[in-house]
Amino acid sequence: MATLVTAENIRGVYYTGARDVVAVNDVTITINEGEVLGLAGESGSGKTTLGSIISLIAKPPLHVEHGTLAIDDKVQQLGEYDKIPRSWRGAVVSMLPQGAMNSISPTKRVRQLVYDVMRSHDRKISKDEAMDRARDRITMLGLPPRVLDAYPHQLSGGMKQRTVTIISTLLNPRLLVADEPTSALDVSSQKVLIEMLQDMLDKRIMAGVIFITHDLPVLRTVATHIAVMYQGRVVEKGPTDIIVNHPQHPYTQALMSSVLVPEPKYSKMRIEGMRDFNRDDFEAEAVIHA
Amino acid sequence: MGLARYLGRKLVWTIIVFFVALLLNFLLPRLIPGNPVDVIVGTLARGGGASGADLEKIHAHYMVEFGLDKPLWQQFFIYCNNVLHGNLGTSFSQYPASVNSLIGQALPWSLALMIPAVLIGWIVGNILGAVAAYRGGWVDRGGFVGSLFLSSIPPFALGIILLFLIAVKMQILPIGGAYSFGLTPELTPAFFGDAITYWWLPFWSVVLVFFGGQAVGMRSMAIYELGSDYVNYNRGLGVRESYTVSYIFRNAMLPQITGLALAIAGIIAGSLITELVFSYPGLGSLLFAAIGSSDYPVIQAITLLITIAVVLANFAVDVLTGFIDPRIRASQTGER
Amino acid sequence: MKLRGMSPRFWVAVGIVGFVLIVGFIGPLVVSISPKDTIGGLYDAPHGFGNMILGTDNEGQSVIANLVYGTRTSLIVGFIAGVIGTFIGLLIGLVSGYRGGLTDDILSAIVNVGLAIPVIVVVILVSVSLPQRNLYTLALVIGFTAWFWLARAVRAQTTSVRTREHIDVAKLSGAGFWSILLRDILPYLLSYVVMAAILQISGAILFESTLSMLGLGPSNATSLGTMLYWAIAWGSIRTGAWWAFFPPTIMLTLIVFGLLLLQSSLNEVFNPRLRRGRAARKKAVAEGQTGVEVDQPIDLGEPEVVGAAGLLETPVSTHEEIR
Numbered sequence: 001m002a003t004l005v006t007a008e009n010i011r012g013v014y015y016t017g018a019r020d021v022v023a024v025n026d027v028t029i030t031i032n033e034g035e036v037l038g039l040a041g042e043s044g045s046g047k048t049t050l051g052s053i054i055s056l057i058a059k060p061p062l063h064v065e066h067g068t069l070a071i072d073d074k075v076q077q078l079g080e081y082d083k084i085p086r087s088w089r090g091a092v093v094s095m096l097p098q099g100a101m102n103s104i105s106p107t108k109r110v111r112q113l114v115y116d117v118m119r120s121h122d123r124k125i126s127k128d129e130a131m132d133r134a135r136d137r138i139t140m141l142g143l144p145p146r147v148l149d150a151y152p153h154q155l156s157g158g159m160k161q162r163t164v165t166i167i168s169t170l171l172n173p174r175l176l177v178a179d180e181p182t183s184a185l186d187v188s189s190q191k192v193l194i195e196m197l198q199d200m201l202d203k204r205i206m207a208g209v210i211f212i213t214h215d216l217p218v219l220r221t222v223a224t225h226i227a228v229m230y231q232g233r234v235v236e237k238g239p240t241d242i243i244v245n246h247p248q249h250p251y252t253q254a255l256m257s258s259v260l261v262p263e264p265k266y267s268k269m270r271i272e273g274m275r276d277f278n279r280d281d282f283e284a285e286a287v288i289h290a
Numbered sequence: 291m292g293l294a295r296y297l298g299r300k301l302v303w304t305i306i307v308f309f310v311a312l313l314l315n316f317l318l319p320r321l322i323p324g325n326p327v328d329v330i331v332g333t334l335a336r337g338g339g340a341s342g343a344d345l346e347k348i349h350a351h352y353m354v355e356f357g358l359d360k361p362l363w364q365q366f367f368i369y370c371n372n373v374l375h376g377n378l379g380t381s382f383s384q385y386p387a388s389v390n391s392l393i394g395q396a397l398p399w400s401l402a403l404m405i406p407a408v409l410i411g412w413i414v415g416n417i418l419g420a421v422a423a424y425r426g427g428w429v430d431r432g433g434f435v436g437s438l439f440l441s442s443i444p445p446f447a448l449g450i451i452l453l454f455l456i457a458v459k460m461q462i463l464p465i466g467g468a469y470s471f472g473l474t475p476e477l478t479p480a481f482f483g484d485a486i487t488y489w490w491l492p493f494w495s496v497v498l499v500f501f502g503g504q505a506v507g508m509r510s511m512a513i514y515e516l517g518s519d520y521v522n523y524n525r526g527l528g529v530r531e532s533y534t535v536s537y538i539f540r541n542a543m544l545p546q547i548t549g550l551a552l553a554i555a556g557i558i559a560g561s562l563i564t565e566l567v568f569s570y571p572g573l574g575s576l577l578f579a580a581i582g583s584s585d586y587p588v589i590q591a592i593t594l595l596i597t598i599a600v601v602l603a604n605f606a607v608d609v610l611t612g613f614i615d616p617r618i619r620a621s622q623t624g625e626r
Numbered sequence: 627m628k629l630r631g632m633s634p635r636f637w638v639a640v641g642i643v644g645f646v647l648i649v650g651f652i653g654p655l656v657v658s659i660s661p662k663d664t665i666g667g668l669y670d671a672p673h674g675f676g677n678m679i680l681g682t683d684n685e686g687q688s689v690i691a692n693l694v695y696g697t698r699t700s701l702i703v704g705f706i707a708g709v710i711g712t713f714i715g716l717l718i719g720l721v722s723g724y725r726g727g728l729t730d731d732i733l734s735a736i737v738n739v740g741l742a743i744p745v746i747v748v749v750i751l752v753s754v755s756l757p758q759r760n761l762y763t764l765a766l767v768i769g770f771t772a773w774f775w776l777a778r779a780v781r782a783q784t785t786s787v788r789t790r791e792h793i794d795v796a797k798l799s800g801a802g803f804w805s806i807l808l809r810d811i812l813p814y815l816l817s818y819v820v821m822a823a824i825l826q827i828s829g830a831i832l833f834e835s836t837l838s839m840l841g842l843g844p845s846n847a848t849s850l851g852t853m854l855y856w857a858i859a860w861g862s863i864r865t866g867a868w869w870a871f872f873p874p875t876i877m878l879t880l881i882v883f884g885l886l887l888l889q890s891s892l893n894e895v896f897n898p899r900l901r902r903g904r905a906a907r908k909k910a911v912a913e914g915q916t917g918v919e920v921d922q923p924i925d926l927g928e929p930e931v932v933g934a935a936g937l938l939e940t941p942v943s944t945h946e947e948i949r
Contacts, residue, residue: 057526089528097526102519105537107544107616116524116533151616168527307742314743318751435635438890442883444832446839446854447875450863458866465864506890552775555744563839566858581754581841589754593747600744 004208005031005054005175010067010078012046012053015060023049023062025232031175031208031225034201038223038240039212040255046232048098048179051212055095055177056084069093071174091121094173094206098180100164104152110163111148117170137166140203141196158189162196169205177210182218194222216256220244228252238289248287293612300608304601311597316369319586320362351380373594379587389591392576397595399468400572402489404561407496408554415504416546420539422505423512434509440502445560449495449567456491464488466569492568496561500553507549511542544615551607555600636891642884646877650701653694661692661848669860669867681869683853684860692848693873699849700881703765703834708827710769712776715826716819719780720807724788734781740774749833753842761844768833776822780815787811817896821889828885835878850874 012024023046031037039047049062056078058064067078071092076084089095097103104113111131118130135145147155147163155163161181169176178197182190200206211223219226220240227237228251236249247253360368372379378389419437422430440448457465469475469485515521515538524534562574569575573592580588659665659677666682672689673681680689722733752767753759787793788811796810812819837843838851839858853874857863862870 055526057522086528086530089526091528095523095526097519097523099519103523105518105520105541107540107614108537113524116529117527120528120530120533153617164523171527303738304742307739310739311743311747314748315751318748319755438887439883442886443879444835444882446836447879450854450871450875453863454866454868454872458863552741555746558744559746559836563836566839567863577750578840581750584754586754589750593751596744596747600747601742604742 002033003030004033004035004071006068006070007050007054008068008070010050010053011065012049012058012067013063013065014049015063022232024053027229027232027234029227029234029237031210033207035225036197036201036209036211036223038219038226039210039229040214040216040219040226041229042214042255044231045229047212047229050229051177051179051210052095053078054175054210055093056089057095087121090117090168091171091173093175093177094168094171096165096168096176096178096181099184100161100181103164104160106152108151109148110150110152110167114148114167114170117167121171134170137170137205141166141199158185158192161185161189161193165193165196165200169200172205174207175210176206176208177212179212180214181211182213182215190218194218197222228255234286234288235284236287236289238287242289250284252287296612297609300605300612304605308598308601311601312370312373312594313366315590315594315597316366319590378591378594381585381588389587392588393573393591393595396571396573396576399570400561400565400574403492403496403565403570403572404557407493407500407561408550408557411497411500412504412546412550415501416508416543418501419505419508419510420512420542423509423516424535430509434506437502437505437509440498441500441506442502443499444563445496445499446563446567448499449492449564452491452495453567463491468571488568488570492564492570495564495567496557499560500557503553504546508542508546511545512538515542540614544611547607547611547614551604554603555596558596558599633891633894635887636895639884639887639891642880643888646697646881646884647701649694649877650697654698657688657691657694659688659691661687661695663687663691669862669865669870671867672869680873681867683870684856684862689869689873692853693850693877696848696850696853696874697877697881699761699844699847700831700834700851700878703761703768703844703849704827704831704881706762706765707768707772707830707833708823710766711772711826711830712819712823713773714770715773715776715822716780716812716815718773718777720784720811722777723781723784724803724807724811726785726788730781733777737774737777737781740771741778745771745774746833746836749837750840750842753837759842759845761847761849764834764837764844765830768830768837772826772829772833776826779818779822783815783818784811787814817892821892821896824885824889824892828882828889831878831881831885850878854878 006028007030008028010024010027011022014021014023025046027046027050029037039051041047049058052058052062053064053067054069056069056076058078058080063080064078065080069076069078074092076082076088078084104110111134114134115127115130118133119125131148134148138145138147141162143159143162143166147159152160161184165178165181181197182193185193197209197211201209211219213219223240225238226240226243227234228243228249229235230251236243236247236252243252244256247256376390378393381387381389381392415437418433422433453465457463464470464487466488468488469481470488473481473484475481475485518538518541520537521534524537562572562577564570565572565574566578573595576588577592579585580592657677664686665677665688666686668682668684668686670678670682670686672679677688677690680693683689683692718733718737722730722737748771749767752771753764756763756767793806793810796806801810834843834849835851835854838849839855841855843849843852843855851874854871857867857871857874860870862868
């Protein structure tokens, strides 16, 4: 499996008036081609922050003190004084933000955004060409072409999320960072979205996905590998099966056993899971599975 | 389809509002106890300019015109009928001059003042507000306080200050009136050139205040929009800044257009008062004189005109918003 | 809301408003003569530090005396009218928003008509028809015609608070209609009401001065507007008698500017997204991002179009965005 992305030594700090919050504490992760890396953890663990840093959209009050992103053979420094080329955003790494509801300007049609995204990266592209490409992509992924002509308020929540997913991947980015894409959806829409993501991976529209969520059952369905974050660090990383069924780090164990959708194994433990563990244990050494 | 229904509803609503305004315009002055015509004729008689026979004629004229011998609702119909035929009555104090002629003389001056002021103030104010929001930093801070100050000055206050400083002290521009003494209004370039010097100060008084308000409002809107999700998303996809700016502008403009409708009445009021300061012979000065001489027909006619202007302006803004904001067309429920 | 963290703009505003209040209410205690006393001739120039410090007006009366009493009159009219307007707008908005149904439909229709008809027209017509005009009737008239925009805004916010859970709890525990309005809904609107009241007062002051300049001012008292009326009528500007028109102009500008500045600085406190400056913006984002609980009363929607021109009609853009 070829290495797709290596994010090294990333340190992200929020400078607030009162105190500085270290949200991402010297994190290094690797993603291979064809992988969906699930980024799991409780609120405040730093997963969203890490996602925004990797998708190159960090901005004050979030400061990236240091970090490197290596994709294929390109290397980019992520520090706040390093210039991140606009051309990388959307085309090399792309983001799928939380809450697609407001991500499209309410007064513009979808096709306008599509056109603007495309011509921002290719000045010479004509409107017709852009529309054709968009239409092909949309139908390929199972959405009706009328989506292009719609205003955001004319689409349902699930449709909007899938539309935004397509827009985020129009330029065939190498890596897609998806932040809680399923959190605002009902269960059936979640399923459709996940299937679409997997379809896109199969069709090689993107080569890898970082899937950030706190929803562990979803993670189990969609992720090939999982990295668990706690207080700004990755405490355990490995293939989904191992993380879910044989977690080794105390925090991962606590997390997995707090899943409220009972699996036979955990149905006896239920919410008790977290109580059995001492927070101090979580300071244990990180465990990275091959 | 949604748009047609929306416009239809707005039209019906506008007509209803206009009718209510007409009713108020008719009813309120009639709160005066007693017969107004007697009062007026009495004042004229005391002024000692008319003979007994003349006063009888005047009295009879007004009685017929107002139909004061008929029941109230009939008077209202007479009034409506007159208005719809464009007959606004006869002036009290400048009898027998018709109100139409008085207004006809004053209206062009007021329009010459207000229309350019609204257009320029709105356009320039919004652009500068947006730029200030976008740039941030000192440009924004200084510009904001300056605009806030400008927008907070009552327009006539600014007029007074400008008049004193520029016309009286520095004597660069004329003190009052609309054109030089001895000239008669005509559509020649020469007259134009002369009239412009008189127009300059009143225009700036009105425009600056309005401009300040627009800049402040637009800046706030633009800042609000700059923090929006779609702006972040656009950035995340590497969309060029100039494209995103057009999204921001489009969204920030909507409340500004709505705000324009609400501000129009204020602009009109401010402009009228500014006319007083500069002795500018528009509707403001006319109203002032009419109030001073209890010339009810003229007062009523001017308030009616103001109402028409505001109601029409609101309707125009509703139409414009319907075209610009796609959400309006979609939603059938909600505010009228 | 800590006083320490208030922006410099806030303190400047407080200073200006404070100054005007002192002039208006302490002034009459300091100035020894009545504004009606004739102490000189037509437009005597200012000299000395006593009652002639600002000269005389067109009736030979002391300008400084007229100024302080006039300020007081304008403030009183503005305050009374502003309070009345705020009260009515609040009441109608709350009832309309909470009750819903037919009550809401009727009240909203009235409000919408009221919003569409230019207030200045109604006020002029009423003032012209009044047999006599004293400052209290004037205040009443202004107050009773200025509340429409507030009713609409309050109604919108009430309808959104109405759906919150604590209202259900209150209803279940048997709280009465008015009790719920006062104790469960109103507190959430309080910050907005404070700002609206400030706008109402400054708008009322402007209104009164506009009316006075047209000649419709109080007939038995001096106000800043009536001072200007006489100043214009007697051509003081042309003759250069600056002491007759400058002081009232400056005073009026200070009051309106001070109040609007106050409202704008308070607006930034209650609506963190508007804050500029690194410290302020970090604070706003940090509150949002690090999960610190900030008790946000209500999303105030987008900010208002503020300005003296706008005050004479409706200060607040009540366009409701579907965000």
